[in-house]
Structure formats: C-alpha cells, structure tokens
Amino acid sequence: MGVAGKNRSIDISVCTFRRPELADTLRSIAAMDMPSGFEIGVIVADNDDAPTARALVTTLARELKLAVTYRHAPARNISIARNACLDASTADLVAFIDDDETASSRWLAELVATAETSGAVAVLGPVRAHYGSDAPDWMRKGDFHSTLPVWVRGEIRTGYTCNVLLRMSDESLRGRRFSLARGQTGGEDTEFFYQMVKAGGRIAFSPEARVDEVVPRARATFDWLGRRRFRFGQTHGHLLGSNASGLRLAVQVGLASAKAAYCFASAVVTAVSPVRRNRSVLRGIMHVGVVSGLVGVREIRQYGLSSPQEGGKRAA
Template sequence: MSQIPRRNAIEVDIAVCTYRRTELDRTLRSLAVLDVPADTKIRIIVADNDVSPSAGARVEAIRSAVPFDITYVHCPSSNISIARNACLDHATGDFLAFIDDDETASSGWLVALLSTAEATGADAVLGPARATYLDTAPAWMKRGDFHSTLPVWVRGKIDTGYTCNVLLRRRATSLTNARFNLALGRTGGEDTEFFTHMTRSGGAIAFAPGAWVDDPVPANRASLSWLAKRRFRFGQTHGRLLQENSRGAGLTRKLAVAGAKAVYCFAAAVVSSFLPIPRYRYALRGIMHAGVVSGLLGVREIEQYGTLESTSR
C-alpha cells in the first residue's frame, strides 16, 4: 500500500453493499492494496442485505488481511436501497465511496477519485466500471462491450450517476437528507433517481477516467434478453423522472420525442441487420426509449432483482 503525498488530512468511508456473493472476498482484497494519499484515513462499511447475516463470517475471516477498519452492518430485507441508506447512515468521513460487491478496484482507484474531487469541487465523482466477459459470452457482446458502465453527458454535463463506482462529498448541500428510494430497491433505478435529484438540487458530478474498477459479467447476464430488460428499466426510470416535471403539453411533447426516438432506433436496427454490433446497439437503444414512453405514462418499473437475480446484483 503506497502513500501518495497530500496536503490535508481527510477521512474516507468505502461502502460495499452485499447479498450472498462469494466475490466479496476479492472486492475487499482489492481495497486492501489501494494506493492511499498520505494523511487519509480509510474505513470500509459492509452492508449485508441478506435476511440472515450471511456475510458476517466472511468479513470476520478476511478482516486481518485488510489494513483498514471494517464496519459490518446487517440490514436484512433483500432491498438494495435499505443497504445503501445504511451506508449513508453509518458513514462519518468527509467522503463516501461506493463499489459493488463483485468488482475489484484498481490500485489507483481512490487516488483518482479524490484528485478529481479536489480539482473540480464536484459533489460526486464517477469512475468507469470495465466489463470483463467469460469466454462463453457472445462474440458481438464482447466486441461491442455492452456491459461497461460510463457516465452520460447531456449538453456538456453529467445529469445523473450510478453507485457501482462513485465518490460522494458527504457534507455537500445537494446531498443533505438524500436517501435511496425504498420503492426502487428491487427494480433498480434507485441510484439514477438519487443522483438526478442531487443534480436538480444544484450538485455537480465529475468523471475520473483513471478511477476504474473491473466488473465481471456472469453467464446469466451475458444475454440479449438480460440487456433488453435492463435497458427497458433504465428507460422507465428516466421516463418517470421526466414525468415529475412534466404536465399537459410538456408531457405530450416528451412522449412524442421518446416514441420517435424508439421508432428511429428500431428502424436503424433493421437497416443494420447484417452488422451484429450496430444492430443490437440500435435495438437496445430503441428498447430503452420504449421504456421512457412507459415511464412517462406512469407504468411502474419492472422488477429486475427478484429471485433469479438475487445472487447477481
């Protein structure tokens, strides 16, 4: 664990929400060898979302191999929003970082996030989650990299974010009393809503391209059907958030735009039928815009993290 010179002492909590994942060991071991700025204190919070405290023994077994304090929190319910809120409640540092329980952090992950936060003054800093595929994944999926997570810029800024790789400035005004929506704890989209509300409250999101984590894609997610379901749910969440500030003619206009985008993307997929990567990219984008229409119409998000996905969140 190398030390990076730094001017001011800070405290950073790193949150890992977990649900029955053996990969948690690998995640914690990657955090154990992080480069850490000098005069920076690190604490890890593990929020166990299982009904029984199944991760407790795993955390105790690895505790001696990790040079940072680990706070274990049991928050039973199988609702990821409850686990994320438990991390917010137990965090005491200047910053709170989130990483998923199946990801591994690069050695420079935290340094890159903190450096960008210092340079930009942003309330949140996102890093890239780089998908790693099994050999059995479809060739078009691996070549097109359909699972990596990156921020989306709209008119030169980032309007929302994700929790698989992010650093939060805990005392930012835009995050005062911020919570993850319990109603979205099994559908997903709770992080999109959280960050959208943050930016609507005046918060800024920055991007640290060097703060990467590796995100393995299990076999049950390496399918077109899983991607389609996820994109549709993304669209539903975005549509519902658009609906919050839309009434009458404004809502009709947004429905028309989303519908037109869906039609265009599906048509482009047909035109690209002999080219797998563009075909699937257009088709999935069309499905996302169809989800936006669904969300604008008030249809509740589909539940993506039920029994079959319970060990793959």
C-alpha cells in the first residue's frame, strides 16, 4: 500500500454537528497506539450553520498536541462534511470515525494492519454500543445498536463511515464523493461503498479495530430503530431499483414483500421472546422500506434537524 522505507500518511476524519462528545473522540485519538511508519493528522468538518465547534477543536488540538485541520462545512448535510474531509486530505489513507464514538487504543493500528495484509481498498471495524441503565432490557440483550458489516456469499458489498479506513489512491475511489442528495436522508455511505465495489474496490473487516459508542436515550427506543431500519431498506431499494425495470423490478418488489411478510409472521411465532420478536419486526420494517425504495418513494429525512440525536446516527 505504499513505498517501503518511506513514511506514509493517514488523515483521521471526524464530521461533527453540535456534539460536545467530540472532545472525547479527539482525546481517544490522541491516546491511541499510533501505527509506526505513518504521519497522522486529524480533519474535523463542522456541519453546523455557524462554526460552533471551532473553539473546542482549537483548544483540544493545542492541549492534546494533535495536528488538526478544522473545516467549516455548512450546513446540515452530512455529505457536505464528509466531502470536505476528503477534499482537505492529501494523505495516502483516510479513516473516518463519528463524533460520538471513542477509539480503542489499537483502533487505527488494527485497521492499517488489516489493510496491509488484505490489500483491500476499504477496511471496516466494529462499533460496540454501550447502553444506559434506562435502555429497555430487550434492547440491551439483543444489542440492536452495535455496527458490523453485512456479508453476502462471503463478501462485504457495502460499508459505513463510522469506522473505516480508505486507500485513496485506488482507482475505485479516484474522485469519488458522497451524494449530496442523500446528505439529509442517510444512506450516503451505503451508496458510496456500493459504487466503490461496483468499480472493483474490495472491502475487508478488522474485528479488533473497535470503536465504542454510548447510545443516548433518544435512540434507545423501538421507534428510532424502526425509522432507521426503514431508511436502510429505502436506500437498498433505490440502489436495486436503479438497475431494474419492468418484470425484473416487479420480481424484486414481490421478493421484498414476501420477505417482509415472513418476518412479521416470525414475530408472531416468537412473540414470547421480546428480543426475537422485535428483531423480526425490525427486519420486516426494513423489507417494507426496500419495497418503498423500489417503487420510488422518496427517502425519509433523518438529518439536518435541530438536534443530531433527533435524526440519529450519521452512518449507513
């Protein structure tokens, strides 16, 4: 992934919107075991209307002795912030972590190690959710908020930006940017990685490259999970529908409808188990979203609201 004996560079990108938790994110980055042979920089893209994070970032950069580049990237469209990070970077590798996450000590080193051994264009790591004491018991037992890649026949075909490392020199990423049209609905990273894979880029997984996330009360609800799963489905449906028409589209709609019906039926059968029941219902809601996306229904708006927690996690 580079020239032996020559220091390469990594930019750690953090998109932020009115989150004081950003301070913990930057502190965790400063405390990491840095991979040897790399110059490390940090890019913070502030997606608020006004540059509200500038003072915090400036203070912490000085305190933590981090090489931080601040970019004001208004307003309330996460793709604008993600693209600002890519535009500001000249590094060989770019990592993304969310502004409400903290990096484990080996986070970046593990991502780099997997990138080196696999040769993949993108390397994903897991996001481990931590629930408050007021979260529903079924939610904590079922761990509904942690993030892992989805494997399809032994391959990862799309990804997320809450924990990823990108090899920017690869042809599949050359000039690639996040969709502004999805910057308030979500799904911009799903589309980004979907198109990257179509262009020949391969995605690997680094199970030890963990970041941690505290689930706020606003997200620890069935309604929040339902909206998120529905929007996941919508994005997937739109991507499938962009390559289908006529009979093929009708088959896709029928298949997604059948899957939704099966999931809801499974929820009835497993009603005595809240974890299994709610998992089935949420999966059914996702497939309803797929149908919605296939038939062209506009995706629901999740971001650009008055509070980042109203819209939810800016990923996938």
